[in-house]
Amino acid sequence: MDFKTRVAELGGVGKKTFKKFEYLGVKTAKDLLYYFPFRYEDYRKIVPIAQLQAGELVTICGQVELIASKKSFRSRKTITEALVSDKSGSVRIVWFNQPFITKNIHVGDILYLSGKAQADMLGPKLTSPIYEKYKKEGSTHTARLVPIYPTTHGLTQKQIRFLISHVMGLAAKIKEWLPANILEQADLIPFSSALYGIHFPTDDNDLKLSTDRLKFDELFLIQLRAELARQEKSTLQAPPISFKEDKIKEFVSSLPFTLTKSQKISAWEILQDIAKTKPMNRLVSGDVGSGKTVVAAIAIYNAFLNGYQAAMMAPTEILAQQHYQSLQKLFSKLNIRVGLLTGSQTGKLKKEIVADINDGKIDVVVGTHALLVENVSFYKLGLVVVDEQHRFGVEQRKLIKQKGLGAHFLSMTATPIPRSLALMIYGDLDVSIINEMPPGRKKIITKMVEPAKREKAYQFIHDQVKLGRQVFVICSLIEQKDEAEIEIINYSANPTNEKKSVLSEYEKLSQKVFPDLKVGYLHGKLKPTEKDKVMDEFKNKKIDILVSTSVVEVGVDIPNASVMMIEGAESFGLAQLHQFRGRVGRSSHQSYCLLFSSSSSQKSSERLKYFESNSDGFKLAQKDLEIRGPGEVYGTEQSGEMNLRLAKLSDRELINKAREAAKTIVLNPDKYSQVMKIVKDWEGQVHLE
Ligand code: ADP
Ligand code: MG
Numbered sequence: 157m158d159f160k161t162r163v164a165e166l167g168g169v170g171k172k173t174f175k176k177f178e179y180l181g182v183k184t185a186k187d188l189l190y191y192f193p194f195r196y197e198d199y200r201k202i203v204p205i206a207q208l209q210a211g212e213l214v215t216i217c218g219q220v221e222l223i224a225s226k227k228s229f230r231s232r233k234t235i236t237e238a239l240v241s242d243k244s245g246s247v248r249i250v251w252f253n254q255p256f257i258t259k260n261i262h263v264g265d266i267l268y269l270s271g272k273a274q275a276d277m278l279g280p281k282l283t284s285p286i287y288e289k290y291k292k293e294g295s296t297h298t299a300r301l302v303p304i305y306p307t308t309h310g311l312t313q314k315q316i317r318f319l320i321s322h323v324m325g326l327a328a329k330i331k332e333w334l335p336a337n338i339l340e341q342a343d344l345i346p347f348s349s350a351l352y353g354i355h356f357p358t359d360d361n362d363l364k365l366s367t368d369r370l371k372f373d374e375l376f377l378i379q380l381r382a383e384l385a386r387q388e389k390s391t392l393q394a395p396p397i398s399f400k401e402d403k404i405k406e407f408v409s410s411l412p413f414t415l416t417k418s419q420k421i422s423a424w425e426i427l428q429d430i431a432k433t434k435p436m437n438r439l440v441s442g443d444v445g446s447g448k449t450v451v452a453a454i455a456i457y458n459a460f461l462n463g464y465q466a467a468m469m470a471p472t473e474i475l476a477q478q479h480y481q482s483l484q485k486l487f488s489k490l491n492i493r494v495g496l497l498t499g500s501q502t503g504k505l506k507k508e509i510v511a512d513i514n515d516g517k518i519d520v521v522v523g524t525h526a527l528l529v530e531n532v533s534f535y536k537l538g539l540v541v542v543d544e545q546h547r548f549g550v551e552q553r554k555l556i557k558q559k560g561l562g563a564h565f566l567s568m569t570a571t572p573i574p575r576s577l578a579l580m581i582y583g584d585l586d587v588s589i590i591n592e593m594p595p596g597r598k599k600i601i602t603k604m605v606e607p608a609k610r611e612k613a614y615q616f617i618h619d620q621v622k623l624g625r626q627v628f629v630i631c632s633l634i635e636q637k638d639e640a641e642i643e644i645i646n647y648s649a650n651p652t653n654e655k656k657s658v659l660s661e662y663e664k665l666s667q668k669v670f671p672d673l674k675v676g677y678l679h680g681k682l683k684p685t686e687k688d689k690v691m692d693e694f695k696n697k698k699i700d701i702l703v704s705t706s707v708v709e710v711g712v713d714i715p716n717a718s719v720m721m722i723e724g725a726e727s728f729g730l731a732q733l734h735q736f737r738g739r740v741g742r743s744s745h746q747s748y749c750l751l752f753s754s755s756s757s758q759k760s761s762e763r764l765k766y767f768e769s770n771s772d773g774f775k776l777a778q779k780d781l782e783i784r785g786p787g788e789v790y791g792t793e794q795s796g797e798m799n800l801r802l803a804k805l806s807d808r809e810l811i812n813k814a815r816e817a818a819k820t821i822v823l824n825p826d827k828y829s830q831v832m833k834i835v836k837d838w839e840g841q842v843h844l845e
Contacts, residue, residue: 159186159326166319176311177319185323191316192354192370192801193303196363199270199286200300206244210275215299216282217290218242220265225258240267248281257287266290268298286314296321301357320355327351333834334373338820342813344369368810371803375814380835383815383822394435394564395538399427400461407457410489411450413594419447422588423454426566429586430455430539436564442590443773444570444738445597449479451590452541453486455566460492460519464538468522469556471547473498473684474691478713479543480522487520497523497530500684506530528555542567570738571731571777591774600741602749602768604725604761613750614669617701617719621673625718625745626694627701630736631661632724661723662703670701678704706732715743725751726760730780734773 157166162184164174177183182191203214223238234255239246249269251257261267271285288298296317305316327348334344345353345365353366404427408415415423422440429436442448456466468483470476480496487494495518497509506526512518516535521527525548540560545553545567557565605613617627658679666675676699678690693699694714706728720740725733733751741747751764763783770776782804803810821828 157185157323157326159184159189159329161185161323163188163319166322169319173311173315176308179308180306180311185326188320188323189327189351191305191320193305195304196357197270197302197304199298199302202268202299203273204244205240205242205247205280208247208273208275208280210273210280212273213271214273215268215270216240216242216247217266217268217299218247220261220263220267221246223258223261223263225255240269248278249285250281250283252284254284261287261289268295270298270302296356301359301363303355324352324355333831334376334817335828335831338817341820342372342817344372347373367802371807371810372814372817374801374803375807375811376817377835379811379814379818380821383818387822389435389437392435392562393433394430394562395462395464396433397430397459397462397464397538397564399431400458403461404454404458407454407490411486415450416447416590416592416594418442418588418590418592419451422451422590425586425588426451426455427458430458430564435562436566436586438566438586438588440566440568440588440590442568442570443593444735445593445742446570446590447594448543448568448570448590449482450486451588452543452566452568453483455539456483456520456541457487457490457492459539459564460490462538463536465513465516465518465534465536466520466539466541467527467534467537467560468520468541468543469527469548470522470524470543473500473524474687475543476522476524477688477691482713483520483522493517493519495521497521497526497532498684499524499526499529500688501526525552525555528552528559532559537563539564539566544569544571546571570735570773596744597741598744598746599771600720600737600747600749602737602751602771604751604753604764604768607752610752613721613752616748616750617721618670618673620719620748621670621700624716626697626699626714626716627719627721628714628717628736628739629661629665629701629703630706630720630722631658631703632706632727658703658705665701665703673700674698675701675703678702680705706736713742714739716745717742718745718747719750720748721750721752723752724754725764726753726755726757730763730767730776730783731773733767734776737771 163169163177163182164171166185169177180191182188198213199215201212201214202217203212205216205218208214208216218240219242221239221241223236225234225236227233228235233253236251236254236257238249238251238261240249241247266289268288268290269282269285270287271282274281274283286297286302288295294300297314303317303320304313305320307313307316330348330351332339332346332348334347338344339346347369350366350369353362354370357363357366422442426436426438426440429438440448440451452468456468459466468479470479476496476498480494483494493512495509495512497506497513501509509518509521510530510532513521514531514533514535521532537560540556540563542548542556542565545556546569548556620627658677662675662677666673676690676693678687682690690699690702694702697716717740720736722728722733722736728736737749740749751768753760753764755761763779766779767776770779821831825832
């Protein structure tokens with residue numbers, strides 16, 4: 157057996173079981189080693205049977221006196237009963253529906269049994285405890301800190317644990333990859349010991365040291381990447397774009413509103429940055445509707461005044477359209493030529509626009525990733541603005557960086573990002589935060605709606621439309637993992653949990669619920685032109701109710717919409733829900749966000765309750781981070797930017813240690829060439845940004 161041995165080739169794994177491991181992303185012995193538990197059950201306490209206390213999690217060690225199975229008369233299920241005793245007394249054991257147990261356990265066997273002690277009229281009892289035959293060498297499933305793994309329907313903890321313990325010996329073959337002095341400096345245990353310890357800790361201390369070591373590795377990689385990026389960038393140059401104060405002031409005072417204080421500060425920070433020869437790398441982080449576009453427009457205008465072109469990129473066609481219109485409007489009285497480049501334009505039109513960009517006939521181009529794939533080479537590019545950068549794919553982000561080389565870089569996000577996290581992910585990123593809303597916005601009323609009140613909610617929506625308002629209905633098509641499903645990742649679709657698809661929801665709403673209203677739908681599979689058509693119709697009030705997937709999540713501006721109704725709300729992250737909610741409340745009309753949930757899990761209803769009573773995007777993002785981790789919240793997981801499986805943002809001490817270590821390495825690349833090579837190999841095609 158080696159690291160590449162396939163799970164299917166390991167003893168005792170049938171085809172069905174193998175498929176389930178595959179579903180969990182575990183294909184080889186190595187994958188098993190790196191498949192970490194997400195919690196531990198403490199079954200260390202071995203209690204004499206006579207001292208069993210109802211309600212306690214315990215392990216007993218005793219001999220089987222009797223064991224027999226029978227079929228329950230009513231439910232036709234197998235019930236296995238046993239009597240187990242130690243020196244102090246005996247206890248009854250019951251297992252349900254595990255007919256094979258009598259094949260494994262026989263009278264006379266000495267067993268460990270772990271579970272919750274119970275008591276009834278006949279005395280103490282253990283129901284469905286985990287069992288394991290006593291062995292001198294120690295236990296795997298009982299009588300210890302027992303690892304609990306994320307699993308899927310039909311794959312038991314015992315099966316996973318068994319296979320992992322089977323391959324555990326491989327851990328010793330893994331060479332330590334960190335230099336000895338770094339290990340010492342950061343006070344870390346060897347990597348292979350940490351692998352043992354994370355799966356089968358000998359005690360609390362071993363568990364902590366092992367977890368810390370593995371967390372450190374994750375954080376160290378991120379910090380090293382950030383350090384390298386910082387170093388690389390320190391040599392780059394960009395054209396200084398000087399602050400044309402008079403013109404900018406004139407522009408700002410010509411706006412139909414007064415900038416908020418944080419908009420002013422953000423704009424000021426950007427104008428300061430781009431006046432330098434060092435390329436700006438700044439993120440404007442502000443809640444939905446906080447007015448980021450106009451801040452970008454100020455920077456773009458200033459670039460224009462200096463004779464530089466600017467590019468503004470959006471992750472979707474709808475958003476690009478919208479930015480294009482906003483900029484045209486904002487710049488309508490100025491002599492700025494704004495262009496739009498998207499994938500759905502005809503080849504001929506694209507060619508013309510590309511030519512105009514290349515010749516400098518277009519000053520500002522707004523576009524989707526078409527800007528990356530088309531033959532665009534700017535005439536005099538000074539500033540690149542990217543909206544919702546994390547929505548772009550890894551490759552696209554790389555391309556954006558390449559295209560924009562030598563230009564100032566501004567990104568904008570409505571997923572609030574704490575400064576500490578931004579620093580950790582991007583290393584040298586500066587962040588401007590817009591933390592206030594333009595005045596006059598009404599608070600959005602958010603309500604979880606019980607299934608019984610659905611009709612009432614529909615009536616309410618009907619009334620809103622009659623008042624002239626418009627409505628979004630969001631349904632999630634793709635099943636997403638959420639915290640309620642970490643332990644059991646649903647393997648087969650659970651009918652009660654089945655998400656309503658856009659089309660069936662559209663059918664229901666348009667034919668049965670609101671036959672007198674105009675209902676439309678939108679989903680990711682539509683052609684861009686079709687999407688635009690639907691959005692236009694919605695904008696022009698030709699559609700009252702728009703049923704959509706999460707494609708409307710970012711940025712879409714329909715001020716007249718006053719109700720956001722979300723089906724299957726439990727399957728979305730808090731930050732994402734907040735984005736949806738931000739689609740309404742964009743005018744003086746009172747707006748509402750109605751949440752429907754198809755989950756009865758305590759955890760998900762707590763999460764939705766939190767959302768109901770919180771309108772601060774930063775707080776929600778923070779909560780989301782706690783629950784789901786940054787990889788999922790910021791979509792950085794797949795890009796390798798942020799592969800945090802164990803480490804948390806709250807691991808301050810480890811973050812600091814990792815940063816110190818990364819600095820040590822970067823300052824002495826020759827001395828640490830070995831580590832640098834390993835890291836580069838690991839990252840493979842993931843470019844060191
Ligand atoms: P986001 O930050 O979500 O991108 P937008 O830039 O789309 O927000 O702005 C949302 C709306 O608020 C737009 O209609 C914009 O014109 C308006 N707006 C922006 N700044 C202000 C302000 N200071 N006062 C009033 N309205 C503003
Ligand atoms: Mg926006």
